[in-house]
Amino acid sequence: MIKRLWAKLGISSTPKASSLPADNVPQHVAIIMDGNGRWAKKRGLPRMAGHHSGMKTVKRITIAADRLGVKYLTLYAFSTENWKRPKAEVDFLMKLPQQFLDIELDELVANNVQVRMMGSRENLPSHTLSALEEAISKTAGNTGLVLNFALNYGSRMEMLDAVRGIAKDVRAGKLDIDAITDQVMSDRLLSGGMPDPDLLIRTSGELRLSNFMLWQLAYSELWFTDVYWPEFTEKHFYEAIGQYQQRARRYGGL
Structure with missing residues (x-):
């Protein structure tokens, strides 16, 4: 099934990933x-065209990650700060999850991909939320790649909510202060149950984290590229993985 999908996308069944x-x-x-927006502007297109093209990249990179044996792929789809954008753009972005899942959900199910969402469901339009919840429900039993969408997500909000929850449990006598560890905090985050990212990739040339997984990225390897997301290919993804594999992860040790 997945080889047929690669063929439909023009992806070789023996990509350069084999050398990794x-x-x-x-x-x-x-x-x-x-x-996405800068890619569109460069071509004289509306920003929405960039977002739509970026949706196709999600599919390509999901397939590439699955082929490599990546277990978790977290994609920063919409931040809590993105609500500040023009309403027309926000409305378009809120339609993309539904469009993507309407087309791809059957393939995701067939290829054993599990869909998750990490973010606040508050303020999300009903059509966005229902599409995501359907995908999460239909793929809940899948045991392959976890495709985790960070949607309406902000790391500071996430950490504040986790701290509030810990404080409430301490006040209620359910948790001792001395029992609060790194693991307790990690378990309270929206990514609880998933390992911290080993590798962070950011496209478009920006060199910042933009309120994304600030706790979880403490010891992640970072890889930045000037390539805009709509033109990010399997080759770029494999390059990032190759660079990761050449690094020594010491976690503060020698």
């Missing part, structure tokens, strides 16, 4: 998908 060591593939890759 199979024993050092990052378990969790997180991506800040940036540059």
Whole structure:
């Protein structure tokens, strides 16, 4: 099934990924998908065209990650700050999850991909939320790649909510202060149950985290590229993985 999907997208069944060591593939890759609007502007197109093209990149990179053996792929789809954008653009962005899942959900189910969402459901339009909840429900039993959409997500909000929850439990006598550890905090975050990202990729040339997984990225390897998200290809993804595999992760040790 997945080979047929690669063929439909023009992806070779023997991509250059075959040259990457199979024993050092990052378990969790997180991506800040940036540059859709600038990609469109460069071509004299409306920003919405860039967002629509970026949706196609999501499909390509999901397939590439699955082929490599990545276990978790987290995509920063919409931040809590993105509500500040023009209403027409926000409305368009809120339609993209539904469009993507309407087309791809059957393939995701067939290829054992599990869909998750990390973010606040508050303020999300009903059509966006219902499409995501349907995908989450239909893929809940899948055991392959976890495709995790960070939607209406902000890391500071996430951490504040986690701290509030811990404080309430301490006040109620359910949790001792001395029992609060890194793991307790991690478990309270929206990414609880997933390992921290091994690798963060950001496209478009920006060199910042933009309120994305600030706690979880403490020891992640970072890889930045000037390539805009709509033109980010499997080759770029494999390049990022290759760079990751050449780095020594010491976690503060020697």
